[in-house]
Amino acid sequence: MRALCWNGTNDLRVERVPDPVLVNPHDVIVKVSLSSVCGSDLHLLGGYVPTMQPGDIIGHEFLGEIVEKGPEVRYLNRGDRIVTVSIIGCGHCGHCQHGDSSLCDNSNPKPEAARAAYGHCGAGIFGYSHAFGGYAGSHAEYVRVPYADFNGFRVPEGITDEQAVFVSDAVPTGYMAADMAGIKPGDVVAVWGCGGVGQMAMRSAYLLGAERVIGIDRFPDRLRAAQMKAGAEPLDYTRVDVFDALQSMTGGRGPDVCIDAVGMEADSGANALEDLYDRAKQVVGLQSDRPAVLRQMIEACRKGGTLSIVGVYGGVIDKFPMGAAMNKGLTFRMGQQNGQRYAERLFGHIVKGELDPSYLMTHRWSLDDGPKGYRMFKDKADDCLRVVFAPHA
Amino acid sequence: MASNSLSASHRAAVGPALRASGRAGMAGRWAAMLGGTALGLLGARRGGWGGIALGAVGAGLFLAGATGGPLALPTVVLPAGILPRRRPHRTPERTQSVVTIAAPAEEVYRFWRNFANLPKLMPWLDRVDVLSATESQWIAKGTDGEPVRWRVALDRVDENELLTWHTAGETPLPHRASLMLKPAPGDRGTEVRLTLVHRHPPAEVARLLGLTPERQAHDALLRLKQRIETGELSTLDRQPHGNRGLGLNPASRLGGVE
Numbered sequence: 001m002r003a004l005c006w007n008g009t010n011d012l013r014v015e016r017v018p019d020p021v022l023v024n025p026h027d028v029i030v031k032v033s034l035s036s037v038c039g040s041d042l043h044l045l046g047g048y049v050p051t052m053q054p055g056d057i058i059g060h061e062f063l064g065e066i067v068e069k070g071p072e073v074r075y076l077n078r079g080d081r082i083v084t085v086s087i088i089g090c091g092h093c094g095h096c097q098h099g100d101s102s103l104c105d106n107s108n109p110k111p112e113a114a115r116a117a118y119g120h121c122g123a124g125i126f127g128y129s130h131a132f133g134g135y136a137g138s139h140a141e142y143v144r145v146p147y148a149d150f151n152g153f154r155v156p157e158g159i160t161d162e163q164a165v166f167v168s169d170a171v172p173t174g175y176m177a178a179d180m181a182g183i184k185p186g187d188v189v190a191v192w193g194c195g196g197v198g199q200m201a202m203r204s205a206y207l208l209g210a211e212r213v214i215g216i217d218r219f220p221d222r223l224r225a226a227q228m229k230a231g232a233e234p235l236d237y238t239r240v241d242v243f244d245a246l247q248s249m250t251g252g253r254g255p256d257v258c259i260d261a262v263g264m265e266a267d268s269g270a271n272a273l274e275d276l277y278d279r280a281k282q283v284v285g286l287q288s289d290r291p292a293v294l295r296q297m298i299e300a301c302r303k304g305g306t307l308s309i310v311g312v313y314g315g316v317i318d319k320f321p322m323g324a325a326m327n328k329g330l331t332f333r334m335g336q337q338n339g340q341r342y343a344e345r346l347f348g349h350i351v352k353g354e355l356d357p358s359y360l361m362t363h364r365w366s367l368d369d370g371p372k373g374y375r376m377f378k379d380k381a382d383d384c385l386r387v388v389f390a391p392h393a
Numbered sequence: 394m395a396s397n398s399l400s401a402s403h404r405a406a407v408g409p410a411l412r413a414s415g416r417a418g419m420a421g422r423w424a425a426m427l428g429g430t431a432l433g434l435l436g437a438r439r440g441g442w443g444g445i446a447l448g449a450v451g452a453g454l455f456l457a458g459a460t461g462g463p464l465a466l467p468t469v470v471l472p473a474g475i476l477p478r479r480r481p482h483r484t485p486e487r488t489q490s491v492v493t494i495a496a497p498a499e500e501v502y503r504f505w506r507n508f509a510n511l512p513k514l515m516p517w518l519d520r521v522d523v524l525s526a527t528e529s530q531w532i533a534k535g536t537d538g539e540p541v542r543w544r545v546a547l548d549r550v551d552e553n554e555l556l557t558w559h560t561a562g563e564t565p566l567p568h569r570a571s572l573m574l575k576p577a578p579g580d581r582g583t584e585v586r587l588t589l590v591h592r593h594p595p596a597e598v599a600r601l602l603g604l605t606p607e608r609q610a611h612d613a614l615l616r617l618k619q620r621i622e623t624g625e626l627s628t629l630d631r632q633p634h635g636n637r638g639l640g641l642n643p644a645s646r647l648g649g650v651e
Contacts, residue, residue: 005635015635023632024625055635072624092622094495094581106619109627124627136632144632147623 002391003057003140004370009047012371017057020136020144025072028148030064030084034165035138036361036388037061037377038086039195040263040312044129045374048264048288049314051113051130059139059389060086060126061169063161066152067142075149081161082152084145085339086169088124088135091150102336107147108133117315122336139370141391153343159350162358165388166196167346171357172339173310174200174261175346178208180333181257181308185209188250190300191232192293193261194222196360196385197310201259202230203355210257214249216242221383229359246300254302263311264289281318288315298325309334360386367391487590490610494618495582498553498574501621505556505572508545514616515609517602528561536603541565566601567592587614 003017020029038061043049066080076082089101096104104123108114113131114121124146127137136143145152155164174197183189189205191198194217202213215232217223223234235245246255267275267290278290297307298321307330325332349355362385365373373387494501504510508529512518519540522530526547533541543564548557549571559569568591575584587610591598595605602609619626 001633003633003635007635013635017633017635020633021631023628023630026623026625053634053637055637057634090619090623090627092495093618094493097495106623107627109629111615133627134629136629136634140633146627 001141002367003136004059004367004389005054006044006052006056006058007054010045012045012058012374014368014370015055017140020140020142022068022070023144024146025070026147026149027070028066028073028076028145028152029068030062030082030143030145030152031067032062032064032138032141032143032391033081034064034161034364034388034390035059035062035140035367036165036168036170036386037374038169038386039197040128041374042378043264043312043314045378046265049129049131051134053130053134056127056129056134057136057138057140058127059137060128061165062086062126062138062143063155063165063168064138064143066148069148073148076152076154080152081155081164083155083164083167083343084126084138084152085172085337085343086126086128087336087339088126088133088146089150089338089340090147091340096150096340099338099341100335101150101338101340110134125336139367139389139391141367150340153347156347156351159347160358162361162388163350163356164347166200166357166360166386167339167343167350169337169339170196170360170386171200171346171355172342173197173337174202175204175207175342176335176337176339177201177259177261177308177310178204178210178257179342180335181205181259181306182333183208183210183257186211187256188212188214188253189257189259190214190216190235190246190255190297191226191259191261192216192266192297193311194219194226194232194234195261196357198259198261199226199230199232199360199385200357201261201310202226202232205257205259206231207349207354212249214246214255219380222380222385225359225383225385242296243300250302254300254305256302256305258297258301258305258307260293260297260307260309260311262293264291264313264315266290266292266294266311278318287318289313289317291317291320295319295321298328298330301328301330304329304331306331306333310337312336361388363387364393365389366393486592486594487588488595488606488610489586489588490607490614491584491586492614492618493577493581493584494621496621498576498583501583501585501617502553502556502574504617504621506550511613513620514613517604517609533602536601541601543567566598568606585614585617 001017001019002014005013005015007013022029041058044052044058063083066076066078066082069078087102088107089096089104090106093105102123107124108121110130110133111121124133124135126135178201183205187210189210191201194215202215205213213232214235215226216235216237218236218238223236226232227234278292281287282290301307362383365387367389370389376382376384377387508521509523511521517533519532519534524530529545531543531545535541543560543566544562545558546561548559549555553574555573557571560567568589571588573586577584589606589610591606599605616626
């Protein structure tokens with residue numbers, strides 16, 4: 001089959017590789033119909049996530065049809081149209097049983113690297129480096145899905161492929177950001193990052209009762225989409241001081257909830273000195289992640305407010321304003337998405353017309369255009385929110 | 394996963410960065426060079442040992458920027474290095490590993506009690522032959538190709554709580570071991586603790602079996618947990634991937650960036 005393989009920093013190639021096979025009794029093989037790029041892939045491309053190996057197939061947000069199933073798969077069947085959660089849970093360990101499947105004890109076949117770096121290891125992720133299990137990704141014609149009954153969700157009638165594919169990752173990540181924050185009616189929610197996940201967080205914040213949602217970015221097309229599609233009030237951080245603007249919009253209180261949908265490659269906007277400082281330290285390895293968004297959220301958030309972090313961080317940060325966080329009594333919630341907990345609920349919102357993530361798919365391309373697609377996504381050219389590959393088109 | 398990079402450098406770095414694979418983007422490199430220069434100047438003004446140290450860091454920073462040093466390397470080195478070092482064991486011959494399994498003690502105990510199951514958890518074992526109610530013969534693969542054998546006698550058998558055993562007779566690897574089961578608090582299942590006490594130092598055990606006792610205990614419990622909880626072992630066996638050797642076999646390629 002054909003697959004999009006990582007070969008080094010900013011080096012992606014479409015290669016011919018063997019087809020995946022059933023290995024474990026709970027596996028299925030999915031024929032991939034749609035597979036989306038994701039902002040977190042840019043960390044892999046940029047070389048910020050260690051433990052990638054040349055030849056690794058990337059991609060983790062996908063939809064397809066089951067063509068083979070293992071002898072112990074009970075609920076899913078050949079021919080089912082399923083969306084698969086990008087972070088793999090086993091469904092049986094204590095974390096999975098409590099809905100925290102991204103913390104799964106069992107799905108990472110290579111726990112040593114993550115244990116050494118983090119103390120404990122998290123779940124395996126499709127196509128996301130060997131620290132996260134080294135699973136082959138979904139930018140391919142076929143993919144093996146382990147623990148299929150737990151990770152695969154049959155897409156209900158009435159939901160299109162274009163809507164369903166994002167229930168794999170972008171939608172549950174945004175929804176979880178809003179859910180973790182414990183939004184109460186009347187809350188003002190500020191979301192840093194107006195990409196696909198940020199916009200899903202904005203929409204979810206409204207679904208969970210937020211009164212106002214503010215979206216922060218610097219790309220005009222993304223700010224426009226956040227406003228038109230997700231109903232957010234746009235804030236361009238290259239034009240205004242984010243702290244001042246947020247205080248002014250909230251009667252001096254600050255937002256009740258601040259959501260980070262950016263992660264480790266943030267820049268510091270107008271503050272060139274801070275940006276220079278963070279980049280220099282990242283280059284020489286004094287820190288691996290740039291925490292500009294975190295610093296801004298801590299400063300801007302209202303006293304006693306909640307910071308909800310779904311933007312990906314991988315290593316260590318420097319100059320973290322712990323004093324401000326402590327003395328303002330802030331609550332921090334964070335984590336990789338637990339999509340298995342949300343998938344059915346999200347289908348419900350989509351069927352009722354309360355949520356339609358299909359507009360994130362601004363480009364639908366052949367898998368052969370993979371390298372070009374990632375370049376465009378990275379450049380944010382042509383108003384690109386998501387390039388989605390159709391490997392069998 | 395969420396991430397849309399808001400970085401100004403990306404616009405500037407897009408062209409060159411795509412070509413300069415594995416290297417820092419232009420903006421990052423300039424940042425490092427400028428930062429390095431600043432530190433160097435600061436060091437020169439300060440003088441003394443502190444100044445020299447600052448200057449050295451500055452020079453390193455400048456060099457990293459100027460040569461476009463690899464960005465991925467620090468992320469590999471840093472996180473592991475920053476965690477507090479674990480204290481080495483005082484008695485290296487004794488090793489212990491512990492894991493919580495989301496299952497009742499009976500289920501865990503039943504699986505382990507049948508020693509013939511153990512090669513499923515310890516791939517370095519070829520097989521275990523159960524000789525009687527208390528005796529068994531263990532045959533390991535051995536790193537030099539020669540099988541390593543030892544006879545094991547059970548000592549204590551407290552159902553669902555404790556199992557202890559030791560090697561009996563002549564063996565290159567005299568050791569004793571125990572498996573302790575204890576209910577975990579709340580509804581978390583069972584805490585399982587495996588202890589191995591060897592007469593030889595860990596390096597000697599690793600020379601014969603390929604793994605240190607610490608790694609043996611840890612890996613065995615990990616597999617035990619996966620088998621009990623999910624009925625299978627997570628694996629990358631037979632999974633597809635592209636070309637592992639950079640630039641080899643170009644015939645397999647259908648297209649690419651460059």
